[in-house]
Amino acid sequence: MTQEVGALSKVRIVDLTDERAIYGAKLLADLGADVVRPEPPEGDPLRQRGPFCEDDPDEPSLWHAFFASNRRFVSLDLETQMGLDQLTGLVRNADVVLVSEGAFGVTEANLDATLQTNPALVWVECSSFGREGPWKDYLAPDLVAGALGGAVSTTGDADTPPLKAFGDLNFVVSGCYVAIAALSALYHAKETGQGQRVHVPVHQCIASCLEHVFMWYWYSNLLGPARGRALERRGSLHWSNMYVVMQAVGGTIMVTPTPDIDAQLAWLIEADEFEDLFEPQFQDPANQSQFMARLMEVLRSFVGSKDVKELFLEAQSRHAPYGWVLPIEKVGENPQLEARDWWHPYSIGEHVVKGPGMPYRFSQTPWQMKPYVETDVDAERVLQDLGWDNDR
Amino acid sequence: MRPLEGIKVLDFTHVLAGPFATRLLGDMGADVVKINSVARATAINATNNPYYTMWNRNKRALALDMSRDEAKRIGKDLCAKADVVIDNFSVGVLDRWGIGYDLVSPLNPSVIYVQMSGMGQGGPWSDFVTYAPTIHALSGLTHLTGVEGREDIGIGFSYNDHAAGLHGAVAILAAIQARRSTGKGQRVDLSQFEVGVNLLGPALLDLFGNGRAARPAGNRLPYDEVAPHNCYPCAGAVSDDIADERWVAIACMSDVQWHEFRRVMGEPEWSSAPAYATAKGRVAAIEELDRQIGLWTGQLDAAEVMARCQAAGVPAGVVQNSIDLAENDPQIVASNFLMTFDEPNPVLGTTYGDRLPLTFGVTPCDTYTRVRDVGEDNASVLSDWLGMDSEDVVKGENAGYFA
Numbered sequence: 001m002t003q004e005v006g007a008l009s010k011v012r013i014v015d016l017t018d019e020r021a022i023y024g025a026k027l028l029a030d031l032g033a034d035v036v037r038p039e040p041p042e043g044d045p046l047r048q049r050g051p052f053c054e055d056d057p058d059e060p061s062l063w064h065a066f067f068a069s070n071r072r073f074v075s076l077d078l079e080t081q082m083g084l085d086q087l088t089g090l091v092r093n094a095d096v097v098l099v100s101e102g103a104f105g106v107t108e109a110n111l112d113a114t115l116q117t118n119p120a121l122v123w124v125e126c127s128s129f130g131r132e133g134p135w136k137d138y139l140a141p142d143l144v145a146g147a148l149g150g151a152v153s154t155t156g157d158a159d160t161p162p163l164k165a166f167g168d169l170n171f172v173v174s175g176c177y178v179a180i181a182a183l184s185a186l187y188h189a190k191e192t193g194q195g196q197r198v199h200v201p202v203h204q205c206i207a208s209c210l211e212h213v214f215m216w217y218w219y220s221n222l223l224g225p226a227r228g229r230a231l232e233r234r235g236s237l238h239w240s241n242m243y244v245v246m247q248a249v250g251g252t253i254m255v256t257p258t259p260d261i262d263a264q265l266a267w268l269i270e271a272d273e274f275e276d277l278f279e280p281q282f283q284d285p286a287n288q289s290q291f292m293a294r295l296m297e298v299l300r301s302f303v304g305s306k307d308v309k310e311l312f313l314e315a316q317s318r319h320a321p322y323g324w325v326l327p328i329e330k331v332g333e334n335p336q337l338e339a340r341d342w343w344h345p346y347s348i349g350e351h352v353v354k355g356p357g358m359p360y361r362f363s364q365t366p367w368q369m370k371p372y373v374e375t376d377v378d379a380e381r382v383l384q385d386l387g388w389d390n391d392r
Numbered sequence: 393m394r395p396l397e398g399i400k401v402l403d404f405t406h407v408l409a410g411p412f413a414t415r416l417l418g419d420m421g422a423d424v425v426k427i428n429s430v431a432r433a434t435a436i437n438a439t440n441n442p443y444y445t446m447w448n449r450n451k452r453a454l455a456l457d458m459s460r461d462e463a464k465r466i467g468k469d470l471c472a473k474a475d476v477v478i479d480n481f482s483v484g485v486l487d488r489w490g491i492g493y494d495l496v497s498p499l500n501p502s503v504i505y506v507q508m509s510g511m512g513q514g515g516p517w518s519d520f521v522t523y524a525p526t527i528h529a530l531s532g533l534t535h536l537t538g539v540e541g542r543e544d545i546g547i548g549f550s551y552n553d554h555a556a557g558l559h560g561a562v563a564i565l566a567a568i569q570a571r572r573s574t575g576k577g578q579r580v581d582l583s584q585f586e587v588g589v590n591l592l593g594p595a596l597l598d599l600f601g602n603g604r605a606a607r608p609a610g611n612r613l614p615y616d617e618v619a620p621h622n623c624y625p626c627a628g629a630v631s632d633d634i635a636d637e638r639w640v641a642i643a644c645m646s647d648v649q650w651h652e653f654r655r656v657m658g659e660p661e662w663s664s665a666p667a668y669a670t671a672k673g674r675v676a677a678i679e680e681l682d683r684q685i686g687l688w689t690g691q692l693d694a695a696e697v698m699a700r701c702q703a704a705g706v707p708a709g710v711v712q713n714s715i716d717l718a719e720n721d722p723q724i725v726a727s728n729f730l731m732t733f734d735e736p737n738p739v740l741g742t743t744y745g746d747r748l749p750l751t752f753g754v755t756p757c758d759t760y761t762r763v764r765d766v767g768e769d770n771a772s773v774l775s776d777w778l779g780m781d782s783e784d785v786v787k788g789e790n791a792g793y794f795a
Contacts, residue, residue, distance in 0.1 A: 007570035027559075031566045050615030051598040062601060063615065066593035133726035139707040143611055143621060147641035148709035150717050152623065154548030155537060161623040162639050162711045164611050165547045166536035169555075172591060176558035181750045183565035184420050188395035188755055190572060196754035204729050204749030207717060209554035211408065211524075212443075214730070217714035218744045219442035230713035232634035236525070236534065236546045243525040245534065245544040252544050254529040259435075259521075321521040323529030325543055328595055329605040331532040339515035342586060346597065353601035359587040360563045361512075364578035365570045 006032010007365040011186065014038070014090045015071060016109065018100040019046065019142065019168060020202050021126035022067045023175025025098050028182060029070035030358060030367055036090055037071040038105050039375055040078070044068070053351045065348045065372045066355065073375045074383075078108045089383060092118055095189075096182045101127035111197070121195040122185040126178050130201035140202065146170040149206025150213050157235040173209050174202040212239040224289060241292065245325055246300050251308035254323035255299055257292075264295075267318060273302045347371035394421025395755040399568065400777070402474040403427060403451065406437050408524070408550055409584060410480035410508050411447035412557030417476075417564065418450030419748040420757050425470070425773050426451040426764070429458070430795050433766045440739035445763045449733070449745055454774070455767030458489050460793040466778070467491045472499040473777050476564055480508040480584075483518050493579045503577040504567040508560050512583030522584060524550030531588030536595070538608040545608075555591065556584040611641070612678070619674035620644050620653070623711055624686045626694035639711035640694040642685065642701060647671060652704040657688050733762040770794050 008031040015025040015037040029035040037044070049063035074090075077083040091097050091109050099106045111123050128140040135148075143164050146152045151170060156163040164170070181198040189195045207214075216239060217229045224241075236245035236254065243256040257264035268274040275298050276282070282291040303311060308324055315322035326334075337343060342357040346369065358367045399422040403414045411426075418424040426448055428437065436443040439453070454470075456463040471477050471491050479486055486492045486507075493505040507513070510522030520526075525546070528534045534546030563580045571577055589596070594615070595606040606614055611622045626638040644650040647670065654663045662684050667673040674681055689697050694710040701708035710716060717724055724730060729747050737743045748757050770789060774780040788794035 007566040009570075010573050011569065027562055028566075031562075049594075051594060051602065051604070053601055055602045055604070062597040063594040066597060129723045130727055133723045135702075135723050138702045138709070139705065140709060141643045141645055141707050143623075143643045144641050144707045144709040147623065147639075147711045148721075150712050150714065151549075151551075152641060153639075153711050153713040155545070156548070157542070157545055158634055160539050160542070160545070161611065161625075162641075163537065163539070163545070163623070164641075165551065166533065166606070166609065166614070167591060167595065169547075169551065169591060172555065173558065176555070176562060177749060179562045180416060180558065180565065181752075183562065183569060184395040184750075185752065185755075187399075187565065187568060190569075191398070194754055196752055198753065199751040201723075201727070201749060203723050204727060204747075207724070207729065208746050208749050209551070209558075211549040211551075211553065213549065213714045214718065214744070214746055215442050215446050217718050219740075222442055222740075228633070228635055229718075230635045230715045233548055234634075236544055238525060239549070243523070245529070245546065247544075254525045254534065254546075256523070256525065258523070316517070316520045319521045321523050321526045323522070323526035323534075325529045325534050325546075326532055327535045327543070327605060327607075328532040328592065328599055331530075331589060331592070332596065332599055334530075334589075336511055336515045336517035336520075336585065337589065340512055340583070340586075342589075351601065353597050355597045355600065356590045356593050357586065359559045359590045360580050360582040362563075362567065362570070362578055362580055364574065364576060365567075 005366065005368050007362055008033035009365070011096065012094045013096045013098060014094045016097065016099040016103050016105045017126065017178070018103040019171050020128065020174050021098055021100045021178045021200070022046065023172050024178030024182065026067050026069055027176065027179040032365065032367065035071050036074055037068060038074050038076045038087060038090065040104050041075055043375060044073070044104070053348060053353070060349050060351070060372070060374070062348070062353070065346055069372065070370050073373070075375045076105065078105060084108055086383065094121065096122040096124065096186060098124050098178060098182060099126070101125060115195060115197065119195055120189045120193055122182055122189055123195070123197045124178050124181045124185070124200060125197060126174060126200040126202065128201070129203045131199060142168045142170045145202050145206060149203050150210050151206055154210065154213065154233060156233040162233055170206050171202070174200060174205040177205045241296070244296065246303040248303050248306050248308035248311055252325040253303060253308050253312055254325060255303055256321060257295055257299065258321070260319070261295070263318060264320060267320070268298065268302060271302065274298065275301070344369055349374065393755055394757050394759065395752060397421040399423065399475050400473060401425065401476040401478065402470050404477070404479035404481065404486070405508065406432070406480065408447055408553035409556040410478060410560065412554055413508065413560035413564070414451065414478060415447050415449065416557070416561045416748070424451040425454050425777070427454055427456050428766045429455055430766055431457060439763055439765045440737065442740070445737065445740065445743050446745070448763045450759070450761055451764065452769035452773050453764035453767060454770055455795050457793050457795055462788065462791070462793040464490050466788075466793070468496065469778055471496040471503065474500070474503055475568065476504045476506065478506040478508065478560070478564070482521065483507070483509050483513050497577065501576055502571055504564065504571065504580065505577070506560060506564055506567070506580040506582060508556055508582045508584060510584050512586060513581050524553040527552045527584050527588045530585060532592055533588055536592070536606055536608055539610045540608055542608065552584060552588045556582065556587045559587050617671040617675050618643065618645055619671060619678050620681055620685055622682050624682070624689040626689050626692055626697060628693050635713065638694045640689055640697045641709050641711055642697075643707045645707065649706050650674065653701065653706045656700050656704050656706060660684070660688070731760065733760060735762045737762055738765065767794060
């Protein structure tokens with residue numbers, strides 16, 4: 001069967017996003033959409049985010065190369081009529097325009113008017129807190145967004161502050177929602193000819209992706225011994241008390257007796273390390289929570305004497321979902337990723353750097369990583385190259 | 393009308409990652425048919441388990457006991473009618489049931505199969521069993537989310553399940569768009585592990601490009617000179633329980649914001665030290681800077697610190713827990729983000745949910761139906777999808793293969 005390049009290869013997108021939504025534009029660009037990212041003459045401020053090639057701030061930003069992958073960059077001087085006309089030309093011919101509230105070019109793009117002349121246009125607008133409410137103008141970089149959104153309070157331990165996750169993971173969530181909004185509205189537009197504006201507030205996006213947090217608030221009376229409606233940060237211990245990182249020989253490992261506790265018990269019996277788990281007090285179903293707590297203690301002892309790699313592989317051979325806690329350099333050597341030929345060379349200016357592949361593989365529309373190039377100052381030529389200057 | 397009305401999704405997913413992907417599609421109007429069975433509906437897959445209620449609204453429920461040949465035959469007929477078939481089993485389960493992509497695509501060339509397995513198809517770890525904490529550990533997220541010297545903290549909830557679900561929804565919608573161009577469906581292989589590793593993109597490029605292995609950075613930005621950028625203790629804890637502590641996050645992303653923040657604090661003498669005049673200097677003196685700021689915030693209510701900072705253009709936010717979000721968050725209230733399902737759950741009674749955080753101007757998504765019991769929609773699904781009459785449905789229910 002003939003393979004197309006990129007699932008979204010016929011979709012035209014203008015990317016006017018900042019950190020809050022740039023990951024959504026990346027997802028769509030990596031899926032083959034034709035994504036143009038305008039930036040001011042002085043350059044996209046996100047090009048200043050580290051790390052950098054050669055660890056030198058004068059070299060290209062690796063952060064930007066990752067999050068702005070597969071784009072065509074165009075420099076627009078919006079102080080001039082030509083720049084404004086070029087921006088108008090871009091959005092007028094787009095299928096989708098992605099914006100972050102307040103980002104470069106958003107006001108000048110005048111999307112309300114464009115939606116009148118291009119009624120099939122999909123316009124996805126990401127803001128920190130939505131268009132209304134007392135916090136609508138609050139500033140919220142990833143840490144603050146995660147704090148107010150509920151993610152930060154879940155993470156950390158008794159002897160640490162509440163912690164953000166490494167990286168920009170709160171904005172990854174809002175970025176994914178931006179991509180979902182764009183593709184859903186695009187589906188509707190292709191079916192009906194009717195475009196629309198979709199609003200994506202980062203705050204609610206984060207709050208929608210907190211696993212147990214709202215469940216705990218609503219149903220804590222059903223979830224075991226009463227602990228109140230807010231669960232404290234407690235290191236790696238999962239809200240269910242059934243997943244926790246333990247020390248093994250040579251490293252740490254995430255250990256859980258789920259999903260098959262009988263199989264875990266059989267393993268402990270086989271190893272003759274079941275201690276008192278079969279004493280009568282633990283056989284009464286009314287004491288199940290005490291039994292589970294004791295099981296986790298026994299597992300900590302069991303794990304503590306085992307080589308971490310051997311334990312991990314043995315657990316997985318028994319279909320137990322243990323997870324070896326790997327530092328990033330070990331992730332870079334992972335045999336599964338190597339076997340799946342997952343890594344991909346990133347061509348960044350004069351540099352070629354090994355980097356992440358896609359999070360999914362399409363059997364008929366494989367992805368392609370285009371070279372990352374610096375800003376093209378000749379907007380007119382970019383428009384011509386893209387064929388976006390022609391009426392559609 | 394919701395944006396995805398008309399799309400048929402056959403949903404074999406379980407736990408969180410897969411059900412979250414299909415919840416998104418159901419919220420936006422797709423006809424999501426959730427396959428469950430009496431035998432499998434235990435623990436967190438039980439329809440009256442609070443966890444299950446969180447991820448399975450806006451879906452119709454069809455019971456299929458896939459250990460029965462009759463159920464497998466009906467399953468194949470359903471796959472032949474579906475736009476999307478999705479599962480998050482280990483690799484090969486649908487094939488063993490005779491409803492894998494290679495068997496179904498000749499019957500339904502436009503069908504899209506999405507497999508959200510832990511490790512993806514192929515490779516020495518393809519049979520490994522994973523949950524989100526497993527993925528966090530293997531992908532580096534656990535090691536990197538913590539403070540110096542602690543590689544045992546990690547993210548405090550199953551983040552990667554949500555991330556995989558979000559990426560799964562993106563993949564489905566992209567494949568649907570591709571089908572518009574090609575007229576053909578395809579198979580999507582989503583590895584939840586690769587989703588997790590992908591999230592460390594810049595750090596991985598730094599590893600391979602510069603030979604630098606990232607380490608836990610607490611709340612600091614590992615690659616950018618930004619300070620202060622941390623969470624600080626505040627007054628107002630109602631007990632000694634950690635859950636009752638009050639904290640505020642403050643992030644001065646520029647020198648201008650730092651100078652405004654100094655003004656908010658009343659320009660204390662310590663803050664005028666030359667070392668603090670630049671971001672580089674503040675980062676170099678970060679421990680003392682954080683200590684001084686913590687002494688100031690410790691006297692104040694977290695909400696007051698946030699309000700005063702934000703009024704001055706300094707990013708700051710209360711570290712909100714579930715009570716803050718559900719009871720005190722004015723944006724959550726203003727957007728009516730949390731809701732109660734109109735129809736009570738037959739077992740749990742009143743159930744609750746958080747709305748889709750997307751506001752579509754033309755196709756609003758404001759329909760929310762409660763989680764359905766195993767097989768509660770057998771008759772309507774089998775009639776709508778296969779034209780089956782009610783007698784045959786009852787016959788299958790009595791025989792146990794629609795159960």
